[in-house]
Amino acid sequence: MSRLLLTGNGAAAWGARLARADYVPAFPITPQTEIIESIGGWIDRGDMDARMVTLESEHSMITAAGAAASSGVRAFTATSSQGLLYGMEMLYTVAGWRAPFVLVNVSRGLSAPITLESDHNDILAARDCGFLQLHCASCQEVLDSVLMAYRLGEHPEVRLPVIVNMDGFYLSFTREPVALPDAEQAAAFVGEFDPGSLKFSASAPLSQAVAVLGGGPYSYFRYETHLAAQQGLAAHDQLAAEFAEAFGREYHSVEAYRMEDADYVLVMMGSFASKARDAVDALREAGWPVGLARIRLLRPLPAARLRELLGGRRAVAVIDQNLSMGMGGVLHSEVAGALYGAKDAPPVLASFVGGLGGRDISQQEFFAMVEQLRRAADSGVTPPPRLLYTRDELAEVRKLQAIAGVERNELGEDQ
Amino acid sequence: MSDEQPIHFHNMKDMPSTHLLGTGTPMCAGCGGLEALHEIYDILGQRTVFVNAAGCMTLLSVYPFTPFRGGWLYTAMASAPAGAQGVRDALDILKAKGKLPEEEDMQVVVITGDGSAYGMGLSATSGAMDRGLDFIYLCYDNEGYGNTGQQYSPATPHAARTSTSKGSHGYPGFKKDLFSIWAANNPAYVATIIGAEPLDLAKKLEKLQAMQGPRMLISLAPCPTGWDFDPKHTVEIGRLAVKTGVWPLKEYVDGKVVHTKVPRQRPPVEEYLKLQGRFRHLFEPERDEAAIAAIQAKVDAYWEQVS
Numbered sequence: 023m024s025r026l027l028l029t030g031n032g033a034a035a036w037g038a039r040l041a042r043a044d045y046v047p048a049f050p051i052t053p054q055t056e057i058i059e060s061i062g063g064w065i066d067r068g069d070m071d072a073r074m075v076t077l078e079s080e081h082s083m084i085t086a087a088g089a090a091a092s093s094g095v096r097a098f099t100a101t102s103s104q105g106l107l108y109g110m111e112m113l114y115t116v117a118g119w120r121a122p123f124v125l126v127n128v129s130r131g132l133s134a135p136i137t138l139e140s141d142h143n144d145i146l147a148a149r150d151c152g153f154l155q156l157h158c159a160s161c162q163e164v165l166d167s168v169l170m171a172y173r174l175g176e177h178p179e180v181r182l183p184v185i186v187n188m189d190g191f192y193l194s195f196t197r198e199p200v201a202l203p204d205a206e207q208a209a210a211f212v213g214e215f216d217p218g219s220l221k222f223s224a225s226a227p228l229s230q231a232v233a234v235l236g237g238g239p240y241s242y243f244r245y246e247t248h249l250a251a252q253q254g255l256a257a258h259d260q261l262a263a264e265f266a267e268a269f270g271r272e273y274h275s276v277e278a279y280r281m282e283d284a285d286y287v288l289v290m291m292g293s294f295a296s297k298a299r300d301a302v303d304a305l306r307e308a309g310w311p312v313g314l315a316r317i318r319l320l321r322p323l324p325a326a327r328l329r330e331l332l333g334g335r336r337a338v339a340v341i342d343q344n345l346s347m348g349m350g351g352v353l354h355s356e357v358a359g360a361l362y363g364a365k366d367a368p369p370v371l372a373s374f375v376g377g378l379g380g381r382d383i384s385q386q387e388f389f390a391m392v393e394q395l396r397r398a399a400d401s402g403v404t405p406p407p408r409l410l411y412t413r414d415e416l417a418e419v420r421k422l423q424a425i426a427g428v429e430r431n432e433l434g435e436d437q
Numbered sequence: 438m439s440d441e442q443p444i445h446f447h448n449m450k451d452m453p454s455t456h457l458l459g460t461g462t463p464m465c466a467g468c469g470g471l472e473a474l475h476e477i478y479d480i481l482g483q484r485t486v487f488v489n490a491a492g493c494m495t496l497l498s499v500y501p502f503t504p505f506r507g508g509w510l511y512t513a514m515a516s517a518p519a520g521a522q523g524v525r526d527a528l529d530i531l532k533a534k535g536k537l538p539e540e541e542d543m544q545v546v547v548i549t550g551d552g553s554a555y556g557m558g559l560s561a562t563s564g565a566m567d568r569g570l571d572f573i574y575l576c577y578d579n580e581g582y583g584n585t586g587q588q589y590s591p592a593t594p595h596a597a598r599t600s601t602s603k604g605s606h607g608y609p610g611f612k613k614d615l616f617s618i619w620a621a622n623n624p625a626y627v628a629t630i631i632g633a634e635p636l637d638l639a640k641k642l643e644k645l646q647a648m649q650g651p652r653m654l655i656s657l658a659p660c661p662t663g664w665d666f667d668p669k670h671t672v673e674i675g676r677l678a679v680k681t682g683v684w685p686l687k688e689y690v691d692g693k694v695v696h697t698k699v700p701r702q703r704p705p706v707e708e709y710l711k712l713q714g715r716f717r718h719l720f721e722p723e724r725d726e727a728a729i730a731a732i733q734a735k736v737d738a739y740w741e742q743v744s
Contacts, residue, residue, distance in 0.1 A: 044530050047523065073530055075522065078564030082519030085512055085561075089488070089523025092510065094537075095530050097523075111513055222508040222524060223541040224484040229509035232498035239500055 023207075023269075028200040030193030033161040034100060034126040034186070035060035036200075037168025039070045040208035041124070043098035044215070046074040047086035052138055053190040054102040054128040061098075072098075080109035087123050088116025088183070092230055094221035096172065097123035102190060103130035103144045110147065116183055117152025118247065119231050121220060122175035123183050124168055125153065129292065130190040131379035139380025140190040142291065142344040146352045152247050154184045154254050155320040157291045159277075161198040163318075164188050166271060169203070172212045173261045179253040181218060189293040191380060203269055211268050254322045275324035277316040278331055280306060284313030285336040286395045287368075288388070289357055291317050294343060294377050301388030312392055317353070325360035332361060337370035337395040343377040350407045351375050370398040376410030383410060446639035453479040459504030463496045467668025469659035469675060470494065470577030472632030474548070477575060477654075480642040483507040484543045486524055490517035490558055492550030493584040494577065508543055515557045518565035521545045521572045544573065551578040551592035554655070555615050566622035566651045573645065574653045579660035580612070587663035594683075595735070596728050597715045599663075605718060606728070615655055620689040624651035628688040628697075631657045633675025637686050637697055644688075657684045665714025677709040682736045685743070696743055703740070706733050 028036065034057045038046065046065075048058040064070035077083040080101050087097040101109065106127055116123075127148075131141045145155065154174060156167045164186065171184035188194060203211075222228060234240050258275055266272045277295070280302050281287065288298050295316040305312040315331050317324075332338050338361075342351025349355070354373040361367040374391055376383045387410055398405050445451065458478045464471040470493060478485070486508030489495055498509050512520035525545045531537035547565075549558055554576035562574065581587040581599050588601040591613040602608040619627045625648045630638040638656075645652040659675050661668040678684035679698060683706055686698040707729050710716040719725045 044534075045523075045526055047519075047526075073526055075526060075568065077519055077522070078560055078567070081513075082516045082522070082561045082564060085516035085519040086523035086526070089510060089512070089520040090527040090530075091523075093524045093527030093531075095527040112516065115513055222486050222510075222528065222543055223537065224507070224543055225541060227483070227505070227507050229498045229503035229505055231511040232500045232503065232509065233495055233511065234500045 023204050024202050025199050026202050027197045028161050028165070029056065029195055029197050030158070030161045030164045030188045031056035031128070031195070032060055033165035033200050034168060034188070036202060037165045037186075038098040038124070039064060040165075040203060040205060041098070041169055041172045041212045042096065042209055043072055044095040045087070045090045045097045046072055047083045047090070047097065047099050048074055048076050049080050049083045049101065049105060051080070051102045051105040053130060053194040054100050054105070054126070056194070057100040057126060080105035081112055084109040084112035084116060084125070087125070088112065088119055088121040091116070091121035091123040091183070092119050092220045094217040096215040099123070100126040100128070102128040103132055106144050106148060107132065110151070113148050113151040113153060115231075118243070119220075120181045120247070120250070121183060122181055124171045124175065125183060125185050126164075126168065127185050127187045128190045128194045129187055137379045138190070140192055140343075141378045141380070142342070145185065145187045146344050148185065149321065149352070152182060152251065154180070154182055154251060154322065156184065156186045157318055157320055158186065158188045158193065159293050159295045159316060161193060161196065162200045162271070163273070164193065165200055165202075166265065166269070166273065169208055169212055170258075170261055170265055170273070174254055174257055176216060177253070177257040177261070178218070180250050180257050182247070182250055182254070187292070192293040207268060211265065251322045255319070255324055258319055273318060275319035276327045276331060277318055279314040279316065281313035281315065281331060283311055285311040285399070286392050287313050287315055287332055287335050287338045288391070289315045289317065289332070289338060289340045289353065291320065291353060292343065294341075294383055297383055297385070298341070298388060301385050304385060305389065305392055310392055320356075323356060323360065328357060328360040329364045329367075332357070332368055333364055333366040335368045337372065337399040338368045339372045339374055339391050339395050341374045341376060341383070341391070345375050345378060354407070369402060370395065370404045372398055372405055373407035374410060375407065446636060446643055449636060452635060452639060455479070457483055457506055462504050463499065464493065465660075465662050465668070467661040467671040468493070469632055469671050470550070470579060470656065472671065473577060473630065473638065473656040473658060474575070476632055476635050476638055477642060480639055481544065481546065481573075481646070486510065486543045486545050488512060488517050488520040488524060488545060488547050490514050490547070490549035490553040491584075492553055493579070494548055494550065495584070514553050516561045517547045517549050517553065517558060518561040518570070518572070518574065521547045522565060522568070522570055525571055545571075547572060547574040549576055550583060551576060551580060552582045552590045554578070555591040555613050559618070562619070563622055566619070566624045569650050571649050572651060574651065576615070576655045577658040578655055579658040579663050581660075581663050583660055583663045587660070596719060596732060598718060599715065607715070607718060616687070616689070619653045620694065622651075623692070624653055625649065626652040626688065626690050628653070629655050629657070629684065629686055631675045631679060631684060631686065633672045634679055634686060634698065641688060641697070663715075665717075666712055670712055674709065674712055677704070677712070680704055681706045681709045682740050683709055685739065699743065703736075706736050
């Protein structure tokens, strides 16, 4: 094992290399492109024994990845944002094929307005497609999760594709020290690709992905996929334990940070959880009994683990870096669904939306959210969902609007 | 990669006598696409993976039935060539790693309708040709979105009545020249075929099997339900499409287009048109001389530049 200074993108590429992916269908998109450039470079230099092909779209790229995984090889691919949505039809399709492979998504806000920086609307749009989802908070976790994702997706009780998600810029372009697993040890952990019944060969005729007629068979295959995804909970816990044994790093479906005696809990996903950890430390120092629950495995949803971690708390705040228009934070409704009806469900489950399009969430805001939680717990009234935004930010936008107005008016005069 | 020794198709006696595609499919009676597929499959052999896009032929494999003795993979409307890329690459990787013996290898054949080939799937097809993918593409062209009830597509001929061009003049647009679009990508091979001319079809299949890279086929597929004719006329209409010059049989290889069957004495196009309900408005309640003449003129102009 050696240590390297790696970006999240570099870590993802190393994950694919150490998992000995055979096939990498690719398509460039910011902020993911460094992943496929790294892999392409390794293949060209003979450092990685794989075949890479650049398709003409993400829709085709995901088709090719699923088709290759259905033909007996281990596939890896990566995308981001608009690319993930452009391939959305195929996300559902290849999951239905039960084709196990790994896709790294580098989260980035969705158009419109078009932007490059991070939030989670892209990955949450893929919530229901049948891919399992692992959400990472560090570059190390990205690499480790790619290795674990192959085990998870190829698990005989699961057999589904897996998305490993990281935040664009915050992880994709941030260098962190990453412990590089020994190649042989990583290969032994991931194991040989087992195509199962999915392959094409002359002596074994097989029609795959055929149509069904009627709701009976359709429901049957859809239910089977759902039940297989749920098997991912036990599979994840088992392989995470094996991973910890082999590499000394522990991962849980939900990371619990300073949850001992925490009256107030923040629930988050992704790299901003690092900011939350800092805030929790500072709040603890200031005497606040606060903890953090970071959801790492979003699909399958570890609902029992969430109930266990959040039950009996005074108040919980779910911080969503996404926005379902007309509804609010997606993670909030996921957590609410997991907690509803639980005997010791927290009486207050507040919703905060922030960190859209790369917008920071400051420590001051974490303090303000926890202060709101306390007041809500005291009054017993859950506050309405809050969209995090500061006066300064609003003033900035007002300035931009004023400039836009001037530009438009001057252009109008020229014409 | 056929299972049989090479055969040279000189006359109809040379055609395969065993038929591979299973019967009892849900295709319509008299389907010109299925007719071509039968003939093609017999020549390609069962060591074939068909990669399908959304269209009529998607219904060939409905769980738990399939008429195929080899492989089949349904993808989506836009990305069958990308599915072929994944399958071909996977088989090549397995061969290179010694995990797939040569005799277990299969050829990869994309099969889509014109709706996919002329439109939604064109980007993926162009990409596959750019990459020199070693595959065969079969487009069964029934000149409309047939599986959804024959709405007009970019393959619909001028004046044809479809369920989205029901006006008195039919479809105002003109059939897109997919042959030329594909040929402009400079693949190894492009040909037009039709099930009603099985010998011409067989010769082309034989030729492309000796080649590598993208090998592209467009088969005109007379469609009794979409074109509105009695299923018993499928072969006759197919032959007339060739004889009248409406459907030129040709191939593109090494940068050159060669016509494989030049109809010297072309009967008037109306003999082809009047058998089909989709053109009935050109003849009833009164003859639309101008429209018929315009169609004839276009066909004449095409053959003018050929000879």
